[in-house]
Amino acid sequence: MKVHVTDLKPGDRLLADTFNEAGLHVLQQGTELKEEEIHKLMQHGVDYVDIEPAVQQPAIAMIHTQQYELLQKTKPYLEQAVDGFESMYLEALATGRFNEGVVDDIMEPLVDQLKEHKDIVSLMLCIDQNDDYTYIHSMQVGILSYYIASWLGFSKEEAYEAGRAGYLHDIGKCQIPGSLLNKPGKLTFEEFEEMKKHTIYGHDIICSSTPDTIPALVALQHHERDDGSGYPHAIEKNEIHPFSRITAVADVFSAMSMNRVYQSKQELLTVLRELHTMSFGKLSANATQVFIRHMLPNFIGKNVILSTGERGTIVMTNPADFFRPLVNTGDRFVDLSAEHDIGIDQIFL
Structure with a gap:
């Protein structure tokens, strides 16, 4: 059957065999099309091709229903x-420690649920962000750190x-004055120096609450950077615990994709692009790249609002620019890798 390339x-x-208008051979007969091949056909200006359709997958509506459930x-x-x-945050604020047992009471059943999820983008999008930023952020970073470690083969x-x-x-942020945590404007040098102490406070609180030294080390080091530009001790990657480097990636992703008093959230693909940039010297390259690689396929099928005001659906990631996909608005296909004046304002389920 002959179909338009946008319907592949x-x-x-x-x-x-498929040729472009100039007679250049593009793909040979029998090729099973993947996203890269479909995009190649589009790049060569091929309009129609003869195909044997793929074996039909389960109905999309059924998949969406299962995902929703x-x-x-x-x-x-x-x-x-x-x-x-x-609860732990307020306890640590009042006493300088928290009940260690609460952590496993929460994390064990949560991780059991996380094992069932393949679409982590949907999981992030479904999280209600109406609660206090620090509480939601900590939950997100815990989830993402678990996934990144799993994907890295731990x-x-x-x-x-x-x-x-x-x-x-x-957890150390409980010792930072609320006037700093909730300040809408840029922090002064002195205020930022005080804010950076939350890493040290967190280390001390965790050490007072549990004999497990790894969470204390992660609290201390999650703002350290591979090139030595982080804090509180400006150490380099060989001195940073692997879990601290994982948490650093999760921390940046969560922080950039959430609304804060001094910053509006950014859409997720823009955040992934920023993480990609930071993987060259700042953040762990392995942790960042495995995170991006597992997240990108989850964007296919997500609904978007473009900067033009049009609503559409992401239909394909772009091999030439992973962070600017192909979007179907119903009226047209928008290749964001080619139309640089158009962006994604919002991604939603």
């Missing part, structure tokens, strides 16, 4: 993690420990 789907197979099942565990961190036990440490990384 991964798994379709070419029934004939899974997210609804997980939401209570996310809310428990936010409420639990608030054992289940190690990935759990990485997630646990990520969950506790900002």
Whole structure:
């Protein structure tokens, strides 16, 4: 059957050799199309091709229903993690320590839920951001640290420990005055120096609460950078614990993608692009790249609002620019890698 290239789907197979208008051979007969091949056809200006359609996958509506049900099942565990961190935060504020048992009571059932999720973008988008930033941020960083460690090949036990440490990384902020945490404008030099102490406060609070030294080290080091430009001790990558480097990636992603008093959230693909830039010297290259590699496929099928005001759906990631995908608005296909004056304002389920 002959179809327009914008209607091609991964798994379709070419029934004939394909040439562009100049007669240049593009793809040979029998090629099973993947995203890269479909984009290649578009780049060469090919309009129609003869294909054998891919074997039909389960109905998209059924997949969406299953995804929705899974997210609804997980939401209570996310809310428990936010409420639990608030409880520990307030306890640490009052006493300088927290109940260690609460952490595992929250993290163990949460991680059991996370094992069922493949689409982490949907999981991030479903999180209600109406609670206090620090509480939600800590929950997100715990989740993302667990996933990154898993994707890097750490054992289940190690990935759990990485997630646990990520969950506790900002507990030291309870010792920072609220006037600094909630200041809408730029911090002065003196104020920023005080803010940086939350890493030291967190280390001390965790050491007072548990004999496990790794979460304390992650709290201390999650703002250190591979090139030595971080804080509090300006150490370089060989001195930074692997879990601290993982949490640093999760921390930056979560912070940039959430609303804060001094910064509006950025859409997720823009954040991933910034992480990619930071992976060259600032953040762990391995942790950052494995995170980006696992996140990008999850954007296909997500709804967007473009800077033009048009609504559409991401239909394909772009091999030439992973962070500027192809969007179907219903009326047209917008290749953001080619139309640089158009961007994505919002991504949603």
